Amino acid sequence: MQKSIADSIKKHKQQPNLKFRLKETAEKFTDTLFYTLFDAETPVDENMEKLAATFEDLVDLACWNVKKPCSKVWENYLAKLPQILELLNLDAKAFVEDDPAALSKEEVYLCYPGFYAIAIYRLAHELYETGFPLVPRLMTEYAHRLTGVDINPGAKIGKSFFIDHATGIVIGETAVIKNHVRIYQGVTLGALYVAKNLKNVKRHPTIENNVTIYANATILGGDTVIGENSVIGGNVWLTKSIPANSVVSHTPDIKIKTVTNE
Incomplete structure (x- = not known):
């Protein structure tokens, strides 16, 4: 009986490229990115190697369409990280300037769900712009789950963006x-x-x-x-x-x- 049920389930599994490991890997990539950019105790050089390896896993899992040049994306994305960090520092400054309850940038980085949602959006948006499949959406949905803020990675957001209370x-x-x-x-x-x-x-x-x-x-x-x-x-x-x-x-x-x- 168990074998017949298993065979029936296999018959109805219709998405050969649906691998939930992609979701887990995208979340790991997101966390590593965030720590690399902001955590004072995270070694940047060492984490760049980890990020590159995790991105290779994402390419293998997400780019089942052979026409997508996914393997060429990483170096271009890496080059844009300093610019993304510059934008995020302006966002954090806006939080401190606009919210009387914010006592420091450190508090913004550590405590504000609105800032976290903006950070993951900005990191995902660059991948969205390249047409990298699924991963940008997985990144912003991860932030959505953690913060209650749903920002589609395709949105275009300028400098010094402030979200208060977030939910x-x-x-x-x-x-x-x-x-x-x-x-x-x-x-x-x-x-x-x-x-x-x-x-x-x-x-x-x-x-x-x-x-x-x-x-x-x-x-x-x-x-x-x-x-x-x-x-x-x-x-x-x-x-x-x-x-x-x-x-x-x-x-x-x-x-x-x-x-x-x-």
């Missing part, structure tokens, strides 16, 4: 976020609707420089542009563009009744 944030694949943008928990930068024929269409909004988006705001649509220096209040729902220097607020109908005991 519940969603940033879609074709979103564009420019410089010095601040986002709070629960914000969604999403699409108006989902359809497979929109694969190569800009579906998510553009956020211009120096915009602040407060908690639980939802901004949808590829044609939606939030003008620079604007402030989007909490719980706002936007599907149309707004000009620069705007303040958008949501005013709920709140009624408070006080009962007195006589």
Whole structure:
């Protein structure tokens, strides 16, 4: 009986390239990258060798399409790591400057889930740009699981990005976020609707420089542009563009009744 069940399972396993070791290896690669860039006790030179070896494993596991030149990606990616680190240091500086609770950059690197999510996004985005299969998404989904922040590696995010409290944030694949943008928990930068024929269409909004988006705001649509220096209040729902220097607020109908005991 056991053999017949096993044979039946084998018959229905239809994805010959689905190896969950790829997910585990991508997470190992992500952790090693993060420690290499930030941990003072991690030897950089030694870890570069480890990263190269792990990347070779990723090539073997992810690049089953022989037309993808995956083996040539590593050296180009390695050369971009200093630039990525420079951007991440600007992000950390933005956290310290924008959050009165942040006492040091060390606290940001160690404690802030928003910074971790941004870091893994930036590290994944470079691989996404090269067309490296699956691994960028696995990296950002790993960060999503750890932080509650879902940033698609295809999004384009500028300098000095600040995410406060982090949990519940969603940033879609074709979103564009420019410089010095601040986002709070629960914000969604999403699409108006989902359809497979929109694969190569800009579906998510553009956020211009120096915009602040407060908690639980939802901004949808590829044609939606939030003008620079604007402030989007909490719980706002936007599907149309707004000009620069705007303040958008949501005013709920709140009624408070006080009962007195006589």
